[in-house]
Amino acid sequence: MSNSTSRRSFLTKATIAAAMAPLATFGRGLETAIERTPKSSAPSDLKITEVKCGYSGGGLFVKIYTNQGIWGCGEGVDAISGTYYLIKRISNQIKDRNPLNPNRIAEELRKANFFGGAQSGMYVAVLSAIETALWDLTGKALGLPIYQLLGGKFRDKVRVYCDTELYTRNNPVPDDYAKAALGAINRGYTAVKFDIDEATDPNKFDRYNWTASNAELERMYEAIAAVRKAVGPHIDICVDMHGRYDATTGRRVAKMMEPLNLMWLEEPVPADNIDVYKTITQETSTPICAGENFYLGYGYTRLLSEAGVDIVMPDLQKCGGLGEGQRIANLANLYYVPFSPHMVGSFVGAMATAHVCASVPNFHILEWQTLSDTEPKWKEIVTYDKPFIEKGFLTVSDKPGIGVEINEEGLKKYAIPGVPFFE
Numbered sequence: 432m433s434n435s436t437s438r439r440s441f442l443t444k445a446t447i448a449a450a451m452a453p454l455a456t457f458g459r460g461l462e463t464a465i466e467r468t469p470k471s472s473a474p475s476d477l478k479i480t481e482v483k484c485g486y487s488g489g490g491l492f493v494k495i496y497t498n499q500g501i502w503g504c505g506e507g508v509d510a511i512s513g514t515y516y517l518i519k520r521i522s523n524q525i526k527d528r529n530p531l532n533p534n535r536i537a538e539e540l541r542k543a544n545f546f547g548g549a550q551s552g553m554y555v556a557v558l559s560a561i562e563t564a565l566w567d568l569t570g571k572a573l574g575l576p577i578y579q580l581l582g583g584k585f586r587d588k589v590r591v592y593c594d595t596e597l598y599t600r601n602n603p604v605p606d607d608y609a610k611a612a613l614g615a616i617n618r619g620y621t622a623v624k625f626d627i628d629e630a631t632d633p634n635k636f637d638r639y640n641w642t643a644s645n646a647e648l649e650r651m652y653e654a655i656a657a658v659r660k661a662v663g664p665h666i667d668i669c670v671d672m673h674g675r676y677d678a679t680t681g682r683r684v685a686k687m688m689e690p691l692n693l694m695w696l697e698e699p700v701p702a703d704n705i706d707v708y709k710t711i712t713q714e715t716s717t718p719i720c721a722g723e724n725f726y727l728g729y730g731y732t733r734l735l736s737e738a739g740v741d742i743v744m745p746d747l748q749k750c751g752g753l754g755e756g757q758r759i760a761n762l763a764n765l766y767y768v769p770f771s772p773h774m775v776g777s778f779v780g781a782m783a784t785a786h787v788c789a790s791v792p793n794f795h796i797l798e799w800q801t802l803s804d805t806e807p808k809w810k811e812i813v814t815y816d817k818p819f820i821e822k823g824f825l826t827v828s829d830k831p832g833i834g835v836e837i838n839e840e841g842l843k844k845y846a847i848p849g850v851p852f853f854e
């Protein structure tokens with residue numbers, strides 16, 4: 432070897448070493464991908480062959496299959512029932528497409544079906560599942576976790592709050608609230624959420640009117656005061672009114688809860704009227720949170736530009752998917768508003784959301800359900816080899832794609848009878 436060749440070789444190695452050094456800060460995912468990536472490969476001929484789906488409870492689970500034996504999975508929630516034939520239509524629309532451009536395919540599907548309902552509701556919930564599966568597929572094809580595809584991560588694990596199981600009971604008393612809060616804290620959580628809307632409250636004077644009576648207001652306050660007393664000043668408490676009440680009640684509850692120092696009061700009024708949200712948000716020191724019933728980035732523009740809320744909580748299994756979720760988070764960040772996603776799906780949806788939470792600076796906290804800790808169903812329907820949550824945090828997967836799979840065998844036990852299941 433001549434001196435010049437040897438020197439060139441040394442410089443090349445030194446250059447590569449210098450270029451690779453910063454990668455350590457981006458996580459193992461990128462390093463692994465670079466090691467695996469063929470340096471002179473032909474353009475990929477990866478193609479979508481079919482989309483299949485299954486339904487369980489309020490959840491839609493999709494798989495996008497390809498001609499190379501890999502698939503992507505995604506989840507949608509809420510407005511998804513009766514959408515089997517919509518999935519089949521989308522399957523035909525994206526058949527033979529290369530899946531490696533999730534943003535482009537999701538935007539084309541949205542625009543192509545604009546007058547078929549692609550602004551909100553059922554169509555966008557389904558699109559969210561498809562879009563997520565495209566990200567999962569892209570990550571698997573390239574050997575990268577989704578957070579890396581989204582620009583890398585700000586954090587390795589995301590904090591979660593525990594939505595207590597009290598939402599399954601009618602008319603719990605303050606002691607039930609306190610016990611449920613302590614139960615969550617004993618499992619390692621540092622933040623809890625409780626529902627205070629009660630359609631069956633005996634103190635309601637009218638089934639259809641949602642102006643809370645004084646006795647109802649007292650019930651709400653006593654329940655959350657019991658929680659605060661039980662957990663002390665440093666545990667975070669969220670309170671959800673599920674968008675049921677009128678403006679008068681929303682304003683009164685927000686003011687009434689001020690001494691309890693909540694992390695937030697969620698949807699004190701329905702999602703439709705941003706002017707009312709703005710009024711409540713501006714006249715109380717209780718942080719107001721909303722957004723689980725808004726769709727696409729457009730749903731958040733006025734909410735943010737007019738300071739309608741203090742915290743946004745898009746549901747990424749419903750509002751448009753992972754790319755749209757990241758765009759909403761970035762929009763919120765421009766208004767210094769925290770991003771605290773709503774999440775009522777399985778661990779597939781939770782981990783998919785967590786990749787977005789890792790990728791934005793203004794992530795605050797992610798929703799998690801007590802029932803996902805206690806009901807066997809939630810472990811049976813997914814494939815994942817570690818605990819879901821540890822000490823109130825979800826560790827973001829470094830595996831390619833989402834890092835969690837749908838377990839079809841487990842899910843089939845809970846499938847909706849009479850609805851095709853991955854057919």
Ligand SMILES: [Mg+2]
Pocket residue numbers: 671673697698723
């Ligand atoms: Mg809610």
